[in-house]
Amino acid sequence: CKTWRSNPLRSFMLFLLKVKNSTGNKPVAPLGSRILTNPNDIYKHNMWDHVQWTEEDTEFARLKTEENSSERVPLNEQVIFDRDADKMWEKFYEMHHNKFFKNRKWLFAEFPELLPLGQSRTTQPTSRLSLEKHQDNIQPASYPGEYATFRILEVGCGVGNSVFPILKTIKGTDAFVYCCDFSLKAIELVKAHPDYDTSMCHSFVHDICEEAAPFPFPLRSVDAILAVFVLSSIHPERMQGVVNRLSTYLKHGGIFLFRDYGRYDLSQLRFKKGRCLSENFYSRGDGTCVYYFTKEEVHNLFTNAGLEEIQNLEDRRLQVNRGKKVVMRRVWVQSKFRKT
Numbered sequence: 001c002k003t004w005r006s007n008p009l010r011s012f013m014l015f016l017l018k019v020k021n022s023t024g025n026k027p028v029a030p031l032g033s034r035i036l037t038n039p040n041d042i043y044k045h046n047m048w049d050h051v052q053w054t055e056e057d058t059e060f061a062r063l064k065t066e067e068n069s070s071e072r073v074p075l076n077e078q079v080i081f082d083r084d085a086d087k088m089w090e091k092f093y094e095m096h097h098n099k100f101f102k103n104r105k106w107l108f109a110e111f112p113e114l115l116p117l118g119q120s121r122t123t124q125p126t127s128r129l130s131l132e133k134h135q136d137n138i139q140p141a142s143y144p145g146e147y148a149t150f151r152i153l154e155v156g157c158g159v160g161n162s163v164f165p166i167l168k169t170i171k172g173t174d175a176f177v178y179c180c181d182f183s184l185k186a187i188e189l190v191k192a193h194p195d196y197d198t199s200m201c202h203s204f205v206h207d208i209c210e211e212a213a214p215f216p217f218p219l220r221s222v223d224a225i226l227a228v229f230v231l232s233s234i235h236p237e238r239m240q241g242v243v244n245r246l247s248t249y250l251k252h253g254g255i256f257l258f259r260d261y262g263r264y265d266l267s268q269l270r271f272k273k274g275r276c277l278s279e280n281f282y283s284r285g286d287g288t289c290v291y292y293f294t295k296e297e298v299h300n301l302f303t304n305a306g307l308e309e310i311q312n313l314e315d316r317r318l319q320v321n322r323g324k325k326v327v328m329r330r331v332w333v334q335s336k337f338r339k340t
């Protein structure tokens with residue numbers, strides 16, 4: 001019974017059955033619409049969207065996860081993953097430079113909120129007075145991007161895989177991008193990029209877990225905050241504090257855009273014994289950490305910070321390695337929350 005349960009062939013056959021049964025019931029397709037309707041087509045594309053999971057699929061993933069998460073990293077050894085998180089990521093960028101992450105091509109299709117619609121160079125800059133009126137702590141008298149009418153903050157920007165596509169798009173508008181990461185190397189690479197332009201962008205080293213560290217702009221001055229594959233690398237106990245604090249920098253009506261790893265993504269199932277730190281939180285071989293979210297957790301995280309849900313969905317896909325004839329189930333959570 002055990003071998004049949006964990007038999008990948010069984011899992012695949014169940015999947016084919018499910019695909020066959022679900023053809024009359026196509027989901028709406030906000031995240032791309034490559035829907036697998038004929039199982040024979042599976043190796044025709046690299047990725048299939050909106051893959052439905054049956055209860056059995058979820059149960060299979062849960063058991064697989066349980067199998068290797070039962071053995072935890074001892075608590076006294078866990079300390080370094082949180083304390084030295086910046087050093088781990090520093091090493092990561094020393095090693096990979098800008099070769100690891102790809103540009104985020106889906107960015108504007110999924111997050112059109114990043115586009116400063118109707119904001120041209122002719123619009124009036126935000127009045128300094130109206131900003132000052134709202135400030136309740138000491139802020140820099142003059143700061144980068146202070147005359148912009150639309151401000152984006154990307155946290156954990158890495159080497160700028162989102163920043164540079166954004167800069168390209170907002171050129172000629174009155175928008176401005178702030179981006180930070182706690183890796184010095186990553187920020188160096190952002191600044192050395194040929195498209196880095198200080199008239200549109202300010203990048204700086206900043207640890208979003210560091211509660212006392214100020215941002216170089218006032219509270220309630222940001223229109224959009226972007227966090228892609230960043231909150232997952234933070235200790236689950238710190239996440240709420242981080243989201244609360246970041247939200248104080250959003251203007252009223254400003255939006256928080258989030259995309260990250262989802263519960264039972266293939267990469268979670270593949271963790272070997274002894275890498276689990278706590279429920280759904282793991283350390284990778286290189287010392288960086290990763291958490292796998294459910295959309296319910298994401299909902300709570302952002303609504304607890306006083307934001308209102310605009311979108312919150314699980315993006316489930318099949319990633320196909322056509323060469324090796326391997327099918328992989330991927331799960332991401334994508335969400336938008338507004339400050340009212």
Ligand SMILES: C[S@@+](CC[C@H](N)C(=O)[O-])C[C@H]1O[C@@H](n2cnc3c(N)ncnc32)[C@H](O)[C@@H]1O
Binds near residue numbers: 186206209
């Ligand atoms: C998986 S990478 C994603 C990078 C980038 N957002 C992208 O999508 O390509 C996670 C990034 O978050 C950064 N990071 C993790 N914890 C952070 C923290 N506490 N403060 C600032 N940056 C952090 C890491 O240095 C790394 O660049």
Ligand SMILES: *[C@@H]1O[C@H](CO)[C@@H](O)[C@H](O)[C@H]1NC(C)=O
Binds near residue numbers: 067
């Ligand atoms: C679980 O861990 C064992 C031992 O580290 C490994 O051999 C096995 O492949 C792992 N299982 C999965 C699903 O990755």
